[in-house]
Amino acid sequence: MSLAIAATAAALFGLGTYLLLQRQLSRLIIGIGLIGNGANLVILSSAGGRGEPAFLDGGPTDGLADPLPQALILTAIVISFGAIAFLLALAFRGWSLTGSDDVEDDVEDRLVATRGGTSGDVIDAAASESGDSDESPR
Amino acid sequence: MNSAALLSLPVAGPIFAAGASVLFVRSPKTQRIIGLVTLSGLLALGIALVIQADDGGRVVTQAGGWPAPLGITLMADRFGAAMLATSALMLLAVLVYAVGERGAERSRAFHPTYLLLASGVAMSLLAGDLFNLFVAFEVMLSSSYLLLTLGGDEDQTRRGTTYVVISLVAATLFLTVLGLLYAATGTVNMADLAVRLRELPPGTRDAFRMALFAVFGIKAALFPLFFWLPDSYPTAPSPITAVFAGLLTKVGIFAIIRTQTLFRPGETAIDTIILVIAGLTMVIGVLGAIAQDDVKRILSFHIVSQVGYMVMGLGFFTVAGLTAAVIYTLNQVLLKTTLLLVGGSIEHLEGTGRLSLVGAMARRAPVLAVCFGLGAASLAGLPPFTGFVAKLGLIEAGFAHGAWWVTGVSIAVSALTLFSMTKIWAGAFWGLPDQHHVPARPGQRLPFLMASPVVVLTAVMLVASIMAGPIVAYAQRAASDLLDPQIMITEVLREARP
Numbered sequence: 001m002s003l004a005i006a007a008t009a010a011a012l013f014g015l016g017t018y019l020l021l022q023r024q025l026s027r028l029i030i031g032i033g034l035i036g037n038g039a040n041l042v043i044l045s046s047a048g049g050r051g052e053p054a055f056l057d058g059g060p061t062d063g064l065a066d067p068l069p070q071a072l073i074l075t076a077i078v079i080s081f082g083a084i085a086f087l088l089a090l091a092f093r094g095w096s097l098t099g100s101d102d103v104e105d106d107v108e109d110r111l112v113a114t115r116g117g118t119s120g121d122v123i124d125a126a127a128s129e130s131g132d133s134d135e136s137p138r
Numbered sequence: 139m140n141s142a143a144l145l146s147l148p149v150a151g152p153i154f155a156a157g158a159s160v161l162f163v164r165s166p167k168t169q170r171i172i173g174l175v176t177l178s179g180l181l182a183l184g185i186a187l188v189i190q191a192d193d194g195g196r197v198v199t200q201a202g203g204w205p206a207p208l209g210i211t212l213m214a215d216r217f218g219a220a221m222l223a224t225s226a227l228m229l230l231a232v233l234v235y236a237v238g239e240r241g242a243e244r245s246r247a248f249h250p251t252y253l254l255l256a257s258g259v260a261m262s263l264l265a266g267d268l269f270n271l272f273v274a275f276e277v278m279l280s281s282s283y284l285l286l287t288l289g290g291d292e293d294q295t296r297r298g299t300t301y302v303v304i305s306l307v308a309a310t311l312f313l314t315v316l317g318l319l320y321a322a323t324g325t326v327n328m329a330d331l332a333v334r335l336r337e338l339p340p341g342t343r344d345a346f347r348m349a350l351f352a353v354f355g356i357k358a359a360l361f362p363l364f365f366w367l368p369d370s371y372p373t374a375p376s377p378i379t380a381v382f383a384g385l386l387t388k389v390g391i392f393a394i395i396r397t398q399t400l401f402r403p404g405e406t407a408i409d410t411i412i413l414v415i416a417g418l419t420m421v422i423g424v425l426g427a428i429a430q431d432d433v434k435r436i437l438s439f440h441i442v443s444q445v446g447y448m449v450m451g452l453g454f455f456t457v458a459g460l461t462a463a464v465i466y467t468l469n470q471v472l473l474k475t476t477l478l479l480v481g482g483s484i485e486h487l488e489g490t491g492r493l494s495l496v497g498a499m500a501r502r503a504p505v506l507a508v509c510f511g512l513g514a515a516s517l518a519g520l521p522p523f524t525g526f527v528a529k530l531g532l533i534e535a536g537f538a539h540g541a542w543w544v545t546g547v548s549i550a551v552s553a554l555t556l557f558s559m560t561k562i563w564a565g566a567f568w569g570l571p572d573q574h575h576v577p578a579r580p581g582q583r584l585p586f587l588m589a590s591p592v593v594v595l596t597a598v599m600l601v602a603s604i605m606a607g608p609i610v611a612y613a614q615r616a617a618s619d620l621l622d623p624q625i626m627i628t629e630v631l632r633e634a635r636p
Binding site: 032104 | 269273276283284290292296298300302306309310311317318320321326431
């Protein structure tokens with residue numbers, strides 16, 4: 001494994017993890033993109049060094065680069081592209097609904113944490129505060 | 139039918155059907171027919187696979203004509219085939235329920251996405267290649283992202299975001315582990331990996347096994363990686379929650395059982411780690427459930443708790459333990475779905491699943507009450523239900539293995555599960571509703587199409603408890619297959635190394 005690639009992958013993982021721990025969704029998405037690329041670099045380095053392009057034209061097969069990791073990375077890139085696009089759409093939807101980019105706490109968790117889980121008043125208050133649509137009759 | 143068709147149709151069929159469903163986007167009726175026919179076909183294929191796998195112990199094909207380890211291997215052993223048949227039955231039942239609950243389909247994208255989910259699940263269960271398993275997980279999870287957030291309201295967006303982020307992080311970790319595995323062994327085919335991992339130093343091998351355990355542990359919602367599940371599942375519409383609860387975590391468990399048995403060289407310290415994680419998952423899950431007040435949230439925490447039992451059965455690595463784990467997993471697919479469909483039906487009738495608000499459901503919907511009562515008894519492990527058969531097997535295997543501590547924990551958690559189930563029973567089915575509570579649909583009865591899947595699933599579970607003998611025998615054969623992967627490895631690699 002080339003030191004440069006390994007160091008780059010490590011840096012991408014480190015930065016990505018830092019961004020994943022942030023509260024803003026936009027940073028979180030960038031973090032996912034970074035660790036995704038880190039993972040792709042790890043796969044790339046698993047091919048074991050550089051080589052000739054892997055085109056078999058009846059010629060000799062020695063010195064060809066291992067094509068399998070490249071195929072794996074291609075698949076992984078396509079998948080993560082789709083997933084991140086969806087996540088961005090979701091983040092935009094959340095932003096246009098709430099006007100905020102922050103990942104919020106879970107209302108039910110907060111209720112349990114304050115031991116208000118069985119009191120109707122607290123539930124109503126929390127529900128109206130969060131605009132919980134499940135509470136209103138459909 | 140030959141094995142190539144039997145193995146590729148469950149994967150390809152639903153994908154083509156999803157495409158057809160997109161074409162008929164203007165006709166909900168046609169979409170429903172396509173969905174129901176496809177899933178019935180999937181059920182038939184699953185049963186055919188069970189019969190064929192039980193005949194020879196395994197069904198293997200190499201897609202694309204390339205021999206393993208280059209080609210994409212599809213394989214079904216007894217456990218995988220049984221999981222496929224059970225999942226197909228459950229997907230079919232939930233689709234009927236979703237058709238019956240007006241508004242549950244929510245969007246024209248529902249049917250195509252649901253079929254893609256079915257395809258992803260089938261591919262995950264039949265994958266014989268770790269990278270193919272990654273792709274299958276992504277197909278399954280991408281569909282689940284969409285199903286979870288189809289409504290697009292604020293709550294679903296918020297919780298959907300958590301779910302998508304966690305799943306993506308898990309997928310990236312999986313990818314990284316795959317890259318490292320390829321660097322260490324030069325293959326991603328499971329059978330080939332099982333052979334080559336034996337040549338690695340024990341430390342490296344154990345690190346890979348733990349990494350895979352953690353990756354699939356996120357999907358299976360094991361302690362301490364479960365926190366996303368009770369947060370995201372209950373917001374979806376009831377049929378979707380039921381599918382997720384019954385299926386997605388169990389597919390994670392399936393992947394754990396598949397990889398850990400295949401890559402296990404013999405007794406290692408990892409066995410103990412798995413048992414400790416299993417015990418913690420059971421305890422934390424059930425304690426979380428007891429603290430909740432909403433039916434769907436209580437049941438979601440029980441998903442976590444029950445996952446611990448399946449992993450415990452795996453952790454013994456004995457035929458008895460794995461037999462119990464196999465029965466437990468298959469039973470949970472149907473059981474969790476049924477219970478969450480009951481929870482969804484309560485929400486449908488009353489507009490909420492809060493125990494402090496609803497009440498007297500036993501009078502309003504006696505059929506639901508009976509189905510819930512039977513299901514809850516099975517979940518808690520009361521005789522004579524399948525849940526009891528599985529739990530008894532687990533406990534016997536635990537004591538035979540000498541792991542008295544985790545077995546003791548599992549018995550205590552069973553008692554707590556029973557407590558939690560009686561809480562739902564007393565809160566929702568007995569007692570009086572809150573005096574300020576106004577039901578969403580006063581005086582209405584549950585539509586036939588919503589009630590019948592619940593009844594059918596309950597009936598299947600009852601029949602399964604009567605037929606416990608043959609089922610246990612089948613699970614024993616499945617468990618010995620899992621513990622002796624050499625047959626499968628030879629079969630997959632037969633053409634590869636002449």
